Amino acid sequence: MTLLDTIRKRRSVRTFDGEKLREEDARKILEYAVKVENPYGLEITWKLLDAVRYGLSSPVIVGTDTFIAGKMRRVSHAEEAFGYAFEKIVLFAESLGIGTTWIAGTMNRAAFERAMEIAEDEVMPCVSPLGYPAKKMSLRETMMRKGVKADSRFDFDELFFDGSFDSPLSEEKAGRLKEALEAVRTAPSAVNKQPWRVVVDGNRINFYEKRSKGYDTGDWDMQKIDMGIALCHFELTAKECGLDVVFDISDPGFSVGDDTRYIASYNLK
Numbered sequence: 335m336t337l338l339d340t341i342r343k344r345r346s347v348r349t350f351d352g353e354k355l356r357e358e359d360a361r362k363i364l365e366y367a368v369k370v371e372n373p374y375g376l377e378i379t380w381k382l383l384d385a386v387r388y389g390l391s392s393p394v395i396v397g398t399d400t401f402i403a404g405k406m407r408r409v410s411h412a413e414e415a416f417g418y419a420f421e422k423i424v425l426f427a428e429s430l431g432i433g434t435t436w437i438a439g440t441m442n443r444a445a446f447e448r449a450m451e452i453a454e455d456e457v458m459p460c461v462s463p464l465g466y467p468a469k470k471m472s473l474r475e476t477m478m479r480k481g482v483k484a485d486s487r488f489d490f491d492e493l494f495f496d497g498s499f500d501s502p503l504s505e506e507k508a509g510r511l512k513e514a515l516e517a518v519r520t521a522p523s524a525v526n527k528q529p530w531r532v533v534v535d536g537n538r539i540n541f542y543e544k545r546s547k548g549y550d551t552g553d554w555d556m557q558k559i560d561m562g563i564a565l566c567h568f569e570l571t572a573k574e575c576g577l578d579v580v581f582d583i584s585d586p587g588f589s590v591g592d593d594t595r596y597i598a599s600y601n602l603k
């Protein structure tokens with residue numbers, strides 16, 4: 335299965351079949367997680383947590399007692415780095431047939447943070463359950479998916495632009511970037527807001543965040559986690575398609591709306 339297939343197949347899994355995460359799967363995930371790097375070079379510590387032992391719960395998750403969580407220092411770009419790295423783990427889990435759901439809000443956060451032994455200068459942005467998807471979703475899960483229109487995404491030409499924000503990019507015009515941008519389009523995001531916008535300027539692919547109200551506290555912006563997920567999907571898929579893309583941060587200075595800000599770029603060699 336290609337990575338793009340895995341990306342297409344992934345969905346948030348909130349209803350699990352009750353089987354405990356097998357030892358070998360737990361080991362594979364942890365071994366993979368500790369090796370995951372991110373474009374910002376920031377260190378993240380991962381742990382698998384037993385919900386019963388630590389009193390962890392999420393009102394939206396049923397049928398598994400295993401969670402994965404990550405913690406890191408609260409520094410500049412922590413959100414994007416975390417988004418990028420955690421999504422790599424999510425996709426790896428998916429490739430093993432293990433279900434996940436990004437969770438930033440619907441959990442007893444204090445208990446998770448205690449279990450992760452969060453220090454003063456650290457942050458635990460999100461957690462995810464790990465387990466085997468049940469055949470049928472719970473009613474609550476079905477309702478939640480409807481509530482955020484979890485099965486739909488913006489169209490390609492609403493998200494991607496050609497040379498400036500005034501000129502939408504069609505799939506046909508995207509050429510060899512088509513798959514990598516499609517992987518961005520289908521990514522998961524908090525409340526399915528899909529804040530990513532991309533301006534392709536020749537061989538430079540510039541990522542922007544179109545911010546929704548209520549996700550940025552000033553020192554922490556949840557939607558930058560979504561941006562890290564978008565960067566991850568783009569880079570991995572571009573590389574799978576044989577493209578040589580190199581990450582950098584250098585604002586090209588395109589004019590943007592007040593609610594939009596530059597995040598990072600890839601250069602296509």
Ligand SMILES: Cc1cc2nc3c(=O)[nH]c(=O)nc-3n(C[C@H](O)[C@H](O)[C@H](O)COP(=O)(O)O)c2cc1C
Pocket residue numbers: 344345346347394435436437438439440441460478482483484485521522523524525526556559560563
């Ligand atoms: C950063 C982030 C935070 C999220 N937080 C939650 C959460 O607290 N609870 C929840 O049920 N889903 C959460 N989600 C899952 C999204 O609702 C889900 O990814 C989105 O609706 C798209 O659905 P899909 O993942 O099935 O494609 C979060 C997703 C992201 C990326």
